[in-house]
Amino acid sequence: MITVDEALSRCFALVPVLPPEVVSLRHAAGRAMPQAATARRDQPPFAASAMDGYAVQGDAVAGDRFTVIGEAGAGHAFAGAVGPRQTVRIFTGAPVPQGATRVIIQEDVARSGATITVNPNADSGTNIRPAGQDFRAGDTLSPRLLRPNDLALLAAMNIAAVPVTRRPVVALIATGDELVMPGEEPRPDQIIASNTFALAAMVEAAGGEARILPIARDTEAELFTVLSMTEACDLIVTIGGASVGDHDLVGRVAESMGLERAFYKIAMRPGKPLMAGRLRGVPMLGLPGNPVSSIVCGHLFLLPMLRAMLGLGQTPPETRRAVLAVGVPANGPRTHYMRARLAGDRITPFERQDSALITILTEADALLVRPASDGAVPAGSEVAFIPL
Numbered sequence: 001m002i003t004v005d006e007a008l009s010r011c012f013a014l015v016p017v018l019p020p021e022v023v024s025l026r027h028a029a030g031r032a033m034p035q036a037a038t039a040r041r042d043q044p045p046f047a048a049s050a051m052d053g054y055a056v057q058g059d060a061v062a063g064d065r066f067t068v069i070g071e072a073g074a075g076h077a078f079a080g081a082v083g084p085r086q087t088v089r090i091f092t093g094a095p096v097p098q099g100a101t102r103v104i105i106q107e108d109v110a111r112s113g114a115t116i117t118v119n120p121n122a123d124s125g126t127n128i129r130p131a132g133q134d135f136r137a138g139d140t141l142s143p144r145l146l147r148p149n150d151l152a153l154l155a156a157m158n159i160a161a162v163p164v165t166r167r168p169v170v171a172l173i174a175t176g177d178e179l180v181m182p183g184e185e186p187r188p189d190q191i192i193a194s195n196t197f198a199l200a201a202m203v204e205a206a207g208g209e210a211r212i213l214p215i216a217r218d219t220e221a222e223l224f225t226v227l228s229m230t231e232a233c234d235l236i237v238t239i240g241g242a243s244v245g246d247h248d249l250v251g252r253v254a255e256s257m258g259l260e261r262a263f264y265k266i267a268m269r270p271g272k273p274l275m276a277g278r279l280r281g282v283p284m285l286g287l288p289g290n291p292v293s294s295i296v297c298g299h300l301f302l303l304p305m306l307r308a309m310l311g312l313g314q315t316p317p318e319t320r321r322a323v324l325a326v327g328v329p330a331n332g333p334r335t336h337y338m339r340a341r342l343a344g345d346r347i348t349p350f351e352r353q354d355s356a357l358i359t360i361l362t363e364a365d366a367l368l369v370r371p372a373s374d375g376a377v378p379a380g381s382e383v384a385f386i387p388l
């Protein structure tokens, strides 16, 4: 059995970076931007008033009087300059007129005709946002999966269309005679296909397009048929049928179709029977069937492979550090990804770690990483975890 790191690097070797396409900002949410974007202007492009009030030059103390010589609004700059004892009525977002060094908020003055008088206890802030205080022309937004806030920044940078990576199309194939889709009437010896829905949602949240193919029954002919429906996909993901049982046919059928296997079985728990390779030119990941195993492998392998295909780099899942709230016993020869709960900086693994327990997985917000063959670790020790 190979290690998780070795398996991940073989997975990366299977996947190409997909080509870019340009989309309008309106359609860029959730898409992967593989190159940095460069601001085309400063923001704000001028020193701007942060408040509604009066723009003046120099210090102003209680009782000082200024003559109003004009007005500046957002989108309507005042053309002249402000001199000593002069002021311009100004509104939030307006360019600060030349000569002005401060905006006194309107609550801090008394106005009578064209004259304002500064009130006692007036606030002394400048209330001016310097030009470029947010970003400068030439500043960059680093490559990323674009989230709503990123779109606001790209828009402010005056970028109307963004090169993004084409969405990887991921075929998801559940296998097994025992499976029916949610809403169907299962026989007493059947269960509902569940993993598929978590994996499809993970793919889509990561910027891919998931295609749930028909469930493949446990016959070579049916697996062959469903696996043949994946030619236009960028990644084939099978679920189940990966282990050593008589009905675990995925490897056998894929091999008969020409699978070039990159590995089978890794030293991890859950997820030992994971398989990867290339089938008729398409990268393939064969996930174990147990719900928790498949979803944990989704976090550890499928999502990093998708990020790599999206041009966001070949990086393992992010790990963080927390303090063990309870001691854990020595680990076996496989890296164990224990479902765990975080509270502040403390982490507690669940007592029940059976890889069939979806209820525990929904309660978990972290995978506590127990290195292979690690000794017992007492409460209070610092440990690594992967956020879920």
Ligand SMILES: Nc1nc2c(c(=O)[nH]1)N[C@H]1C(S)=C(S)[C@@H](COP(=O)(O)OP(=O)(O)OC[C@H]3O[C@@H](n4cnc5c(N)ncnc54)[C@H](O)[C@@H]3O)O[C@H]1N2
Pocket: 174, 175, 176, 178, 179, 191, 192, 193, 194, 195, 196, 239, 240, 241, 242, 243, 244, 245, 248, 270, 271, 272, 273, 287, 288, 289, 290, 291, 293, 355
């Ligand atoms: N003799 C051995 N038996 C098993 C071994 C082993 O090394 N020797 N490994 C065990 C481990 S670890 C795992 S994990 C499972 C993985 O087996 P498969 O990938 O072949 O998965 P299946 O047998 O098809 O299913 C396992 C389990 O999960 C349920 N399942 C399958 N697909 C779905 C789905 N889409 N949604 C919900 N549940 C699903 C299935 O009904 C089974 O209960 O093998 C162990 N056995």
Ligand code: MOO
Pocket: 268, 269, 270, 271, 272, 273, 288, 290, 293, 355, 356
């Ligand atoms: O490794 Mo299996 O994936 O434990 O349940």
